[in-house]
Amino acid sequence: MQWTQLYDCYGDxxxxxxxxxxxxxxxEAEVWDELGYRLILEGDMVFPASFAALPCLVSLASRSARARGLAGAIxxxxxGGHGCDDLLAGCAGAIAEFRSLLHRHLRSRPDDYLAPFRDLIAAEGHYHWSAVLGDFSDDFYQVACPHCAVEVTIAIGGYGRYSAIRDWNLGDVDRRDLRPASPEGLSxxxxxxxxxxxxxxxxxxxxxxxxLFGRAECPRCASVFSIADEYASSHRPLM
Incomplete structure (x- = not known):
């Protein structure tokens, strides 16, 4: 690997x-801490050195939780937005290896399941859902009704599973139960x-x-729409 042009967060x-x-x-924790803040800035900005480091991190990931976590974060x-598409393309083999490793790790049912699950979603190329998926203990999604354009709050968690109109004084009003997709209805x-x-x-x-991949009823116009489709169309990042 030629590192002469592959700068990190500090330009080194x-x-x-x-x-x-x-x-x-x-x-050593100090080594991984420094790698973390040199390869990723503010949790979402990566650099040429980030992708150059990825194959090495993946090779260490089977025996190092820190390597696995940093590889997943990258x-x-x-x-999009990092200007390193050629370097990312060169990581295809490492990412494929990382997917296999994550599948094995998830089958062991780790206590922190959601974090490597989100890493796997990203490694499969579904970056949008990797970024927004929560543990469904207290998750809220904002979508626009595709029929009347009103903003609808979707709640999936301990407060319930419903669509509603959010009123900042009254809370979520005019709640309608969500309609989850059946396993055979998912695609x-x-x-x-x-x-x-x-x-x-x-x-x-x-x-x-x-x-999340089921359907919701709009409290304003009573139309029924796909939650995931409307959320993704409004929030998917530009590539």
Whole structure:
């Protein structure tokens, strides 16, 4: 790897390879902390050195939770805006290896299941859902009704599973129960996410995904629409 043009967050071209070499020999928190803030800025900005480091991080990920977490964070930031498309394309093999590793890890049912699950969603190329998916304990999504354009709040969590109009004084008013998708009614990304969660015994997550990829009734005009379609069309980042 030629690092002479592959700068990190600070514009340095030599510090990241030194840190990666150390990370391969030892598992010191200070090394991983410095790699983290050199490769990712403010949680969502990556640099040429980030993608150059990805194959090495993936090679360490089977024995290092820190490497797995940092590799996942880089992959989640891979959707557009970084100017490193050629470097990202060169990481295709490493990302494929990372997907396999994450599947194995998720089958072990880790306590922090959601974080590697979101990493896997990104590694599969579904960057948008990787960014917004929660654990469905207290999740809210804002969508525009495709028929009357009113803003509708979608709640999926401990407060209930409903669509409503949000009033900042009265709270969520005129609630309507969501209509979750049946497993056989799911397709595409929603089906894959649901099947993965079911495979790994993540009942709450699977139920939340069924609701997120189900349908909602608009409290204003009573039309019924796909939650995921409307949310994605309004919030998907530009590529």
């Amino acid at each position: 071209v030599d510090r990241v390879p030194e840190l990666l070499a150390r990370a391969g020999r030892e598992d 992959v989640r930031c891979a959707a 595409g990304t929603g089906r894959w996410m649901h099947e993965t969660a079911v495979r790994d015994g993540e009942v709450v997550l699977a139920d939340g995904i069924a609701h």
